Amino acid sequence: xxxxxxxxxxxxxxxxxxxxxxxxxxxxxxxxxxxxxxxxxxxxxxxxxxxxxxxxxxxxxxxxxxxxxxxxxxxxxxxxxxxxxxxxxxxxxxxxxxxxxxxxxxxxxxxxxxxxxxxxxxxxxxxxxxxxxxxxxxxxxxxxxxxxxxxxxxxxxxxxxxxxxxxxxxxxxxxxxxxxxxxxxxxxxxxxxxxxxxxxxxxxxxxxxxxxxxxxxxxxxxxxxxxxxxxxxxxxxxxxxxxxxxxxxxxxxxxxxxxxxxxxxxxxxxxxxxxxxxxxxxxxxxxxxxxxxxxxxxxxxxxxxxxxxxxxxxxxxxxxxxxxxxxx
Amino acid sequence: xxxxxxxxxxxxxxxxxxxxxxxxxxxxxxxxxxxxxxxxxxxxxxxxxxxxxxxxxxxxxxxxxxxxxxxxxxxxxxxxxxxxxxxxxxxxxxxxxxxxxxxxxxxxxxxxxxxxxxxxxxxxxxxxxxxxxxxxxxxxxxxxxxxxxxxxxxxxxxxxxxxxxxxxxxxxxxxxxxxxxxxxxxxxxxxxxxxxxxxxxxxxxxxxxxxxxxxxxxxxxxxxxxxxxxxxxxxxxxxxxxxxxxxxxxxxxxxxxxxxxxxx
Numbered sequence: 001x002x003x004x005x006x007x008x009x010x011x012x013x014x015x016x017x018x019x020x021x022x023x024x025x026x027x028x029x030x031x032x033x034x035x036x037x038x039x040x041x042x043x044x045x046x047x048x049x050x051x052x053x054x055x056x057x058x059x060x061x062x063x064x065x066x067x068x069x070x071x072x073x074x075x076x077x078x079x080x081x082x083x084x085x086x087x088x089x090x091x092x093x094x095x096x097x098x099x100x101x102x103x104x105x106x107x108x109x110x111x112x113x114x115x116x117x118x119x120x121x122x123x124x125x126x127x128x129x130x131x132x133x134x135x136x137x138x139x140x141x142x143x144x145x146x147x148x149x150x151x152x153x154x155x156x157x158x159x160x161x162x163x164x165x166x167x168x169x170x171x172x173x174x175x176x177x178x179x180x181x182x183x184x185x186x187x188x189x190x191x192x193x194x195x196x197x198x199x200x201x202x203x204x205x206x207x208x209x210x211x212x213x214x215x216x217x218x219x220x221x222x223x224x225x226x227x228x229x230x231x232x233x234x235x236x237x238x239x240x241x242x243x244x245x246x247x248x249x250x251x252x253x254x255x256x257x258x259x260x261x262x263x264x265x266x267x268x269x270x271x272x273x274x275x276x277x278x279x280x281x282x283x284x285x286x287x288x289x290x291x292x293x294x295x296x297x298x299x300x301x302x303x304x305x306x307x308x309x310x311x312x313x314x315x316x317x318x319x320x321x322x323x324x325x326x327x328x
Numbered sequence: 329x330x331x332x333x334x335x336x337x338x339x340x341x342x343x344x345x346x347x348x349x350x351x352x353x354x355x356x357x358x359x360x361x362x363x364x365x366x367x368x369x370x371x372x373x374x375x376x377x378x379x380x381x382x383x384x385x386x387x388x389x390x391x392x393x394x395x396x397x398x399x400x401x402x403x404x405x406x407x408x409x410x411x412x413x414x415x416x417x418x419x420x421x422x423x424x425x426x427x428x429x430x431x432x433x434x435x436x437x438x439x440x441x442x443x444x445x446x447x448x449x450x451x452x453x454x455x456x457x458x459x460x461x462x463x464x465x466x467x468x469x470x471x472x473x474x475x476x477x478x479x480x481x482x483x484x485x486x487x488x489x490x491x492x493x494x495x496x497x498x499x500x501x502x503x504x505x506x507x508x509x510x511x512x513x514x515x516x517x518x519x520x521x522x523x524x525x526x527x528x529x530x531x532x533x534x535x536x537x538x539x540x541x542x543x544x545x546x547x548x549x550x551x552x553x554x555x556x557x558x559x560x561x562x563x564x565x566x567x568x569x570x571x572x573x574x575x576x577x578x579x580x581x582x583x584x585x586x587x588x589x590x591x592x
Contacts, residue, residue, distance in 0.1 A: 131341060156575065162564065
């Protein structure tokens with residue numbers, strides 16, 4: 001991967017004169033130990049390349065790709081962990097199980113529906129807020145306005161989920177308030193339903209939408225909006241013709257981020273959902289914990305979910321994002 | 329200066345902002361308030377107030393142990409993620425590297441994979457290399473999770489670095505290792521500090537990876553999860569409030585420090 005020497009203007013014949021340092025680092029650099037080990041390694045081009053690329057490449061291949069690869073490998077075997085006396089062989093059965101039983105199919109569909117609705121709801125709720133902070137608040141106040149919104153997110157996933165229970169429980173704030181003002185006689189069961197799960201998901205992930213939207217909207221030049229206003233465009237036209245198209249990048253990255261996070265949320269559905277809102281992660285988890293653990297099936301299901309989620313995000317990016325851009 | 333919108337949309341947007349802020353803060357405020365309730369069940373209205381739950385939590389050995397355990401894991405994961413993330417970022421910006429985009433994509437992979445799937449794949453990986461579940465596996469999982477964030481933060485900072493700084497150091501006789509430690513690393517300082525705090529919060533907050541990789545020793549989120557599932561009392565609220573106050577203080581401090589470094 002490394003093609004050329006990375007040094008420019010490197011003094012030739014450096015062997016002869018060992019550099020003098022006036023600080024404590026001299027002791028290290030001039031010590032025999034350093035000069036014959038690390039110092040010698042960086043003298044040569046190959047040494048420098050190995051030092052620069054070795055650890056990162058090994059890490060990336062082993063630990064960023066490795067787990068996904070192992071998951072793929074196990075999903076194609078019949079038994080894992082392999083017990084003595086049992087022969088493990090190649091099979092596609094683990095994938096077939098998914099399509100055979102609606103018991104497994106339904107949670108995945110439900111996961112996608114919840115993630116899609118939560119993403120759409122987050123976009124609608126957060127967009128005006130991001131616009132307000134990026135365009136209406138004066139530049140000096142912006143970071144303060146943003147910081148105020150970020151404070152709750154230091155609370156962490158579980159604590160935020162737990163705090164939603166305070167609001168929605170049968171004797172939670174909303175029900176007690178409604179009863180106090182006499183609107184209801186008995187509490188509305190809100191917790192452990194689709195509603196509480198959706199509410200909790202949106203509450204959990206809105207930050208991931210806020211930051212991309214904010215940075216995209218902030219980049220829109222204000223004179224464009226002024227010019228449009230001078231030419232007679234009303235607020236709605238300006239929004240539709242200028243703000244919305246120019247903030248497309250933020251919408252795309254915010255929505256993909258929120259969608260992928262939502263799909264992979266595990267604790268929130270277990271605490272806020274009920275028996276009718278079992279999502280796919282909980283289904284997968286059943287294959288790894290509990291009496292009847294079938295790792296190959298769980299691995300296959302996790303891969304099905306990963307691939308469908310990434311494809312959905314990619315289609316969305318292509319449809320809304322327009323032209324393709326590289327990472328650099 | 330002319331306003332971009334007439335006053336009606338402007339007022340609506342302002343209202344949106346404050347309503348959203350209320351939406352964000354209300355559940356947490358209720359959660360905190362409930363920790364002072366003088367009864368052993370969670371229900372509004374609060375009625376009698378007490379500090380007993382805090383006394384109880386501070387004497388709870390299980391809670392204190394979980395705190396220490398979480399902090400230890402976060403420290404280990406943060407140090408390794410910072411070293412690896414910086415190293416990967418240095419590789420990405422090095423001159424004459426082919427396949428930069430591929431390396432960058434690989435580095436970001438764990439941030440794109442949904443949490444649950446990442447946890448499952450790590451669980452399988454750990455067992456494939458015969459590593460027992462427990463502390464080391466959790467640290468490994470949290471490190472993998474945090475590396476992409478360090479890479480992105482380090483890269484953002486490295487792009488603004490004047491290229492001739494390192495050249496100057498090299499002309500003055502520093503070899504590449506010395507140039508990195510004396511020039512590049514100090515320049516990266518503020519970004520890495522922000523990145524490290526982020527890693528700590530990420531690790532302390534992580535539930536799903538710990539759930540699959542952990543042994544019997546609970547971390548903070550595991551303990552809170554078990555307590556919420558096992559029946560609720562204001563004790564959880566006191567616990568969560570303490571955690572929230574500490575993490576928010578750390579987060580605010582980091583925000584303040586990085587901002588000061590940026591404006592200097």
